[in-house]
Amino acid sequence: MRTYLEFAIKKFQNKMTYRFDFFMEIVNTIITIVVYLCIYKALYGGTKDIDGITYQMVATNFVISMGLSNAFKFNEMFLQDKIHDGTITNEFLKPVNFTFRMLWENIGEGAFKIVFNFIPALIFTIFYTSFCPPKSIINFLVMLVSISLGYLILWLISFIVQTWSFWLFSVWGIITIKNVFVNILSGSLLPIWFMPDLLRKIISFTPFESIYFTPVRIYLGELSGRDILSGMAIQILWIAVLAIVANVFWKKGVKKLVVQGG
Amino acid sequence: MEPIIEVKNIKKYYKVAKREKGLGATIKNLFHRKYEIKKAVNDISFSIKKGEIVGFIGPNGAGKSTTIKMLSGILYPDEGGIKINGYIPYKQRKQYVKHIGVVFGQKSQLNWDLPLIESFELMKYIYKIPEKVYEENLNKFTQLLDMKDFINQPVRQLSLGQRMRGDIVAALLHSPQIVFFDEPTIGLDVVAKEKIRDFIKYMNETEQTTIIFTTHDMQDIEKVCDRLIIIDTGKKIYDGSIVEIKNKYANSKTIEIWLEDGKKEVKTFDVNQTPMNEVMEELFSKYHIKDISICEPEIDGIVRDIYEKRVSLEPVVAGMGE
Ligand SMILES: Nc1ncnc2c1ncn2[C@@H]1O[C@H](COP(=O)(O)OP(=O)(O)OP(=O)(O)O)[C@@H](O)[C@H]1O
Ligand SMILES: [Mg+2]
Numbered sequence: 001m002r003t004y005l006e007f008a009i010k011k012f013q014n015k016m017t018y019r020f021d022f023f024m025e026i027v028n029t030i031i032t033i034v035v036y037l038c039i040y041k042a043l044y045g046g047t048k049d050i051d052g053i054t055y056q057m058v059a060t061n062f063v064i065s066m067g068l069s070n071a072f073k074f075n076e077m078f079l080q081d082k083i084h085d086g087t088i089t090n091e092f093l094k095p096v097n098f099t100f101r102m103l104w105e106n107i108g109e110g111a112f113k114i115v116f117n118f119i120p121a122l123i124f125t126i127f128y129t130s131f132c133p134p135k136s137i138i139n140f141l142v143m144l145v146s147i148s149l150g151y152l153i154l155w156l157i158s159f160i161v162q163t164w165s166f167w168l169f170s171v172w173g174i175i176t177i178k179n180v181f182v183n184i185l186s187g188s189l190l191p192i193w194f195m196p197d198l199l200r201k202i203i204s205f206t207p208f209e210s211i212y213f214t215p216v217r218i219y220l221g222e223l224s225g226r227d228i229l230s231g232m233a234i235q236i237l238w239i240a241v242l243a244i245v246a247n248v249f250w251k252k253g254v255k256k257l258v259v260q261g262g
Numbered sequence: 263m264e265p266i267i268e269v270k271n272i273k274k275y276y277k278v279a280k281r282e283k284g285l286g287a288t289i290k291n292l293f294h295r296k297y298e299i300k301k302a303v304n305d306i307s308f309s310i311k312k313g314e315i316v317g318f319i320g321p322n323g324a325g326k327s328t329t330i331k332m333l334s335g336i337l338y339p340d341e342g343g344i345k346i347n348g349y350i351p352y353k354q355r356k357q358y359v360k361h362i363g364v365v366f367g368q369k370s371q372l373n374w375d376l377p378l379i380e381s382f383e384l385m386k387y388i389y390k391i392p393e394k395v396y397e398e399n400l401n402k403f404t405q406l407l408d409m410k411d412f413i414n415q416p417v418r419q420l421s422l423g424q425r426m427r428g429d430i431v432a433a434l435l436h437s438p439q440i441v442f443f444d445e446p447t448i449g450l451d452v453v454a455k456e457k458i459r460d461f462i463k464y465m466n467e468t469e470q471t472t473i474i475f476t477t478h479d480m481q482d483i484e485k486v487c488d489r490l491i492i493i494d495t496g497k498k499i500y501d502g503s504i505v506e507i508k509n510k511y512a513n514s515k516t517i518e519i520w521l522e523d524g525k526k527e528v529k530t531f532d533v534n535q536t537p538m539n540e541v542m543e544e545l546f547s548k549y550h551i552k553d554i555s556i557c558e559p560e561i562d563g564i565v566r567d568i569y570e571k572r573v574s575l576e577p578v579v580a581g582m583g584e
Contacts, residue, residue, distance in 0.1 A: 006387040014375050089336045092373040094388050095360045247436070258352065259338050261276055 135221025
């Protein structure tokens with residue numbers, strides 16, 4: 001555990017050296033959030049709520065889901081690059097689990113971006129527009145746990161697609177398509193509240209809803225008591241399912257590498 | 263003494279997709295891929311005792327790197343068995359790799375973005391090296407390899423020779439008992455090569471580290487190794503000491519003579535065809551000689567002759583060299 005935490009810390013420190021990059025990323029996050037808020041402000045145009053959803057709720061959803069989706073970005077070509085240049089085999093020479101190493105390095109990067117990208121962008125947007133406060137301190141704390149679970153879901157989906165580079169020459173296209181799906185279906189472009197009933201029903205059977213929408217609803221108090229528990233249970237279920245799938249692909253890929261030599 | 267490395271009849275065949283030219287063939291290939299079998303390692307056996315330094319040479323594509331990969335546990339042999347330090351590398355990889363160090367000269371294991379020192383620090387956590395051992399090794403190694411000047415530089419800014427030294431240190435910080443080097447001197451200047459050779463020898467002498475290393479530089483072999491294994495097209499063709507190979511296969515000797523008038527003459531001849539007596543008689547009758555020296559046979563030349571099949575080696579017995 002200490003070892004893996006160290007990977008995260010090293011990544012965090014490493015990111016600190018690229019200051020200009022992270023300044024640009026803050027600006028990027030702020031601009032995207034502000035543009036979307038403007039659009040929705042215009043759409044609301046003074047009406048208090050649409051189907052019970054207020055502008056403040058939408059703004060809150062955006063800041064959390066879009067702000068975090070910027071912070072949770074990492075290099076998804078990592079595995080493919082390592083497979084292409086052959087350095088992947090180096091990783092098997094170390095007595096550590098390479099998958100966990102990848103995860104923790106990405107977590108380190110995510111933590112860095114939350115501190116130096118998400119939080120500054122959040123502070124800026126607080127001055128720009130008004131949000132809903134968390135329903136309660138408890139809701140806020142539970143949301144933090146739920147966001148961590150959401151991150152794992154996001155990461156596992158990415159990892160599964162990345163493992164396909166053991167067989168495919170390039171997964172870049174698939175990753176791009178995957179990200180379009182994730183952005184739309186997780187509600188970070190169009191809030192899930194406004195989606196047609198049928199689509200909403202379908203999304204509820206996918207892991208995408210569990211990424212940002214569950215934490216947002218916990219924060220707002222849309223879910224309470226038992227619903228919070230079942231929401232998080234669904235998150236954990238998805239993590240388990242995705243982890244099993246990821247493990248199957250990973251094991252098969254590694255086997256291909258050590259048996260066929262690439 | 264029990265061998266620490268035991269390799270028995272290992273084989274590795276690669277399946278290479280066959281590509282034919284032309285659109286028709288390309289489309290046909292989509293549905294029915296044709297494969298070619300490449301026998302990279304074809305029945306190799308040897309055993310190595312604790313504390314030996316073994317040079318592993320052979321022409322390009324002979325199967326050296328493939329063998330090193332199997333010894334390191336990152337490639338399964340198709341047939342045969344490997345036992346190293348009580349482990350079967352490809353089956354007990356996680357446990358096994360704690361005891362070995364591997365350097366691939368062609369592929370760095372260092373983190374491109376991190377300063378060298380931080381890559382080393384990660385090794386401390388990866389291998390759970392006790393603080394004291396870590397500090398000791400780090401100080402010793404960086405001093406021996408003269409790395410003070412660039413240890414705080416990010417790896418991507420290092421020169422090849424600096425990076426290689428970094429890679430070597432990273433692979434040895436956990437005091438492995440067995441180290442595999444695959445071309446650790448590739449592309450380095452004479453001074454850097456010398457440093458690395460001295461370092462490898464030092465590790466072997468002070469820590470009794472068992473070392474296998476591949477190279478194309480015969481100076482490496484001559485200066486560092488006691489024993490030589492030569493492979494060609496996946497088969498072992500020589501396994502024995504360096505002295506022995508020189509005595510047995512160095513057919514041509516070179517004599518340098520300095521004449522009274524200050525000129526220098528060089529004569530090369532084949533000992534098997536013209537006896538030394540005759541050569542000397544001829545030289546003495548022809549020249550007024552001031553000084554004479556008979557040069558040691560160059561291992562370079564011998565190996566060239568072997569690769570180009572100008573000399574035929576005696577068949578090696580599997581597992582020989584004890
Ligand atoms: N992953 C692979 N897939 C298919 N063939 C391979 C693969 N790796 C190596 N080979 C083939 O196996 C043979 C042995 O390669 P190997 O890399 O072991 O040679 P080597 O002795 O290390 O050569 P060099 O001195 O050039 O490094 C070569 O013919 C090579 O083309
Ligand atoms: Mg090689």
